[in-house]
Amino acid sequence: MKPLNFTVTERFLRYVTIDTQSDPESATYPSTEKQKDLGRILVQELQEMGVTDAHLDEYGYVYATIPSKTNKNVPVICFCSHMDTSPDCSGQGVKPIIHHNYNGDDLVLPDDTTQVLKPKNHPELKNQLGNDIITASGTTLLGADNKAGVAEIMDACYQLMNKPDIKHGDIRILFTPDEEIGRGVDKVDLEKLGAFAAYTIDGETAGNMENETFSxxxxxxxxxxxxxxxxxxxxxxxxxxxxxxxxxxxxxxxxxxxxxxxxxxxxxxxxxxxxxxxxxxxxxxxxxxxxxxxxxxxxxxxxxxxxxxxxxxxxxxxxxxxxYRNMKQVLDQHPQIVEYGMEAINRTGLRAKLCSIRGGTDGSRLSLMGLPTPNIFAGEHAFHGRQEWVSVQDMQKAVETILHLCTIWEEKS
Missing domain, CATH: 3.30.70.360 (Alpha-Beta Plaits)
Structure with a gap:
């Protein structure tokens, strides 16, 4: 793949400043209207890229289609991330900070110096030497869960719309509300989505892919x-x-x-x-x-x-x-969906690792609803708390993985 002019970091820094916290006590759908604030921005950005069918529905879902660039009959695949952030920690007034060229030291967050990211407590930091680490300022969560995934999918859309040399079939985009409170796919329209398979971009360590969740x-x-x-x-x-x-x-x-x-x-x-x-x-x-x-x-x-x-x-x-239920029982019936995901990760230069996740994703329920949906890393770490972080380089690898997946489905059709 030719070198990419990534936009993921700039997008991520914008998205995390928008408060999209969901509310488990609310009876509305979405549970908070402010989630639609991000949805409207995503629709506008997609339309500016030339994605003509991008829209936000009444329930807060964003749907869009990247049109096919091949004569082959390629199964429609979908990329999905959730827009809401956890109710466990404030997402209002997020001030993202980039710690350039991380050298392995503790990272002290300036607005609350008791919040210190220490490699002994965040062992994955040891694999980030020389990378650029993004945190919040110490008083809020960052929102990498799952705005890292949202930004990565949006950057991939930008690349697909601007690089005619990348061959792919129809690609569906789905951004969901209320995943953090277990309602992320309550109102999703699978018929409108029309996908054969999907991938949530909502995982942790770069290179990881998850085909199994809790029930x-x-x-x-x-x-x-x-x-x-x-x-x-x-x-x-x-x-x-x-x-x-x-x-x-x-x-x-x-x-x-x-x-x-x-x-x-x-x-x-x-x-x-x-x-x-x-x-x-x-x-x-x-x-x-x-x-x-x-x-x-x-x-x-x-x-x-x-x-x-x-x-x-x-x-x-x-x-x-x-x-929700463990998605593995569905994914085992469609092994190529996971196999293509693993191959896409390997093509980025990372070593793909198949894992189980001690949690759930929108993919857990989507799989049981008839849309097989494993989970791919977004690079997010220490989510739901004030020490949440993500690295720029891991987000870029996630963008590459999405693009490789698009081409692999086209190649193998």
Whole structure:
């Protein structure tokens, strides 16, 4: 591939300054209107490139098509990234900083000097010597998850529209809202998208490709206690708040996020609310083995029943709902989709590595909806926190990977 005049860095620096935080408590779609602010900018930039069908729909999705540049009948492929940032950390007023020619030292973030990126805590920094590291200023997340992927896809679109020598079939572009709160594909129009396969650009280390995610359920534990006036509560009050606290404290460490790694699943309380009479604990339940999700929910039930033995008048209800499922069961039926992705990464000069991800992507649900969608690296690290970072060079490699994928599908058709 001829040398590229990359635009990914400039795009990324613009996109991260736009607050697109999603809101799990909202009932609207998208959950926050401000996500459409970025969507409108992306549509305008795509149209300025000459992508005539680029548009933002009522639900906050951006759709676009890069027209074919071949006479071959090539399957339509899609590239997808999400526009929202995590509700776990502020995304308002992001001030990106480029740390040029990284030398291996600690990176102190200027707006909160307690925020220090240390190679011992961020081991991937050791592979970034001489590269240009982008962080936020210390008071917000950066938004590389997933605006790095958005910028990489947008740069790839720019290259495809301006380099007639790159042969490819029709390429669909999809930018989604609300991925961080599990609703990223709730309103996607797969018929309009019309793709045979897709790739989310939402992974971590450069060279990595992921064909396996957690399977995921959400659980809501509702505890009903007994309320009484605190001045006259002896022998009567059974506080749902205190019961909830004891249940959380009794959960096994070896089934917690902080106590698991690799292919191990977990049960994780993510929110607690309520009062003396009724309290609610929201959990996420994760495992690569779908069958183990029921077993993990059973642990919550067992712990609740054990604690409630000391509160005979209190009761509980556990409601479990499916969130997404491991995409590997679908991708294994279409091995060429992953094989082409691995080949594209290798063509950039990186060594492709096939991984499992301890999380989920839009691709998890898209795959189960009939659109096989593995995940490719975007270069994002330490996401959902104030020490989030990405390197310029890794983003450029992601752009190259997207372009190689386009040509590989054309070559092999």
């Amino acid at each position: 995921a359920d959400g659980a809501k534990l509702i505890i009903k206690g007994v309320s009484a006036h605190p001045g006259f509560a002896k022998g009567q009050m059974q506080s749902a708040i205190k019961i909830a606290g004891q249940i959380i404290a009794a959960l096994p460490y070896e089934l917690s996020p902080e106590g698991t790694e690799g292919m191990e699943g977990f049960v994780h309380p993510v929110n607690i609310s309520g009062h003396v009479e009724q309290a609610t604990i929201d959990f996420i339940i994760r495992d690569f083995d779908e069958a183990l999700l029921t077993q993990h929910a059973g642990v919550i039930k067992y712990v609740a029943e054990q604690v409630l033995q000391n509160y005979p008048e209190a009761t509980y209800e556990l409601v479990v709902k499916e969130q």
